[in-house]
Amino acid sequence: MAPGSQFTVAGVTLATWSFCGFRLVRAGVDRDPAPRRRATLRLSAGCINGVCAANDGLAAGSIAALKANKSTPLSPVTGQDAELAAVRLIVSGDQYMTVHKPFGSEAAAAGAMALAAARGQRLDGVTTRRVKTRSGAEVPAVLLTPVPVILATIKNTVVKDGVYTLEQICPRHSLATATRPG
Known part of the structure; x- marks a missing residue:
């Protein structure tokens, strides 16, 4: 993996690197949670092949930044914590994956x-x-195994574990009509 640049924008530390010909971004956070929620990543359209965010809030910010920069198709974005908003972004096709820790x-x-x-x-x-x-x-x-949550596994992970109901995830839609990301 070839290292790239590292910089901080509004409390979000971004590191870029190349891997097998892809340009990836890893988003980490400074200790103060306020700026990370407001962070806007300035990414050039078409040059980011994926975003591996430290949590679902950063993943959502990365998705917003990619959309603001008219990045199409939207690069795969991952997060963790299985926040309700992230699961909804997976259903809408904007976020590829989150991580659920039972x-x-x-x-x-x-x-x-x-x-x-x-x-x-x-x-x-x-x-x-x-x-x-x-x-x-x-x-x-005690090291527990984190569980990846993608569109195909929502029912068998966060719904089965009682974290969310289908009605909470898709108040007006069904998982059957959900689109695949990117």
């Missing part, structure tokens, strides 16, 4: 770890792995 699994792991810690027990009994921190220290961890 709350039940996260809550069960966090609860088991909290209970063990409160009882003064070692976390190794409830964790599945150890990971290294930036300082190099190893800490017990």
Whole structure:
């Protein structure tokens, strides 16, 4: 992967790189959440083959910027957190994918770890792995598998897990009439 440029616009750090002949953008955020929601990415039409955003809010901002720059066809844009707005953007064909992290699994792991810690027990009994921190220290961890959400998997992921209903996702339309992105 050939590195490209990195710059910050309204609190959003953008890094571009080339991979197999494609020009990609990765959007990350500074710590202050206010500017990232208002961020407008100034992208040249036709030169971005994809956007891998740190979250669904940045993905939505990237989609708006691509549309404002009349980028057609719209480059694939991904996000994470499975926000309702992102799932709707997937249904409309504007966002390619988001990432769903099932709350039940996260809550069960966090609860088991909290209970063990409160009882003064070692976390190794409830964790599945150890990971290294930036300082190099190893800490017990539970690593769960994130679930990709695309148009074809909406019903079997966020709807099946009870995160959203079909009526919330498509108040006036059905998933059967949804279009494929880009």
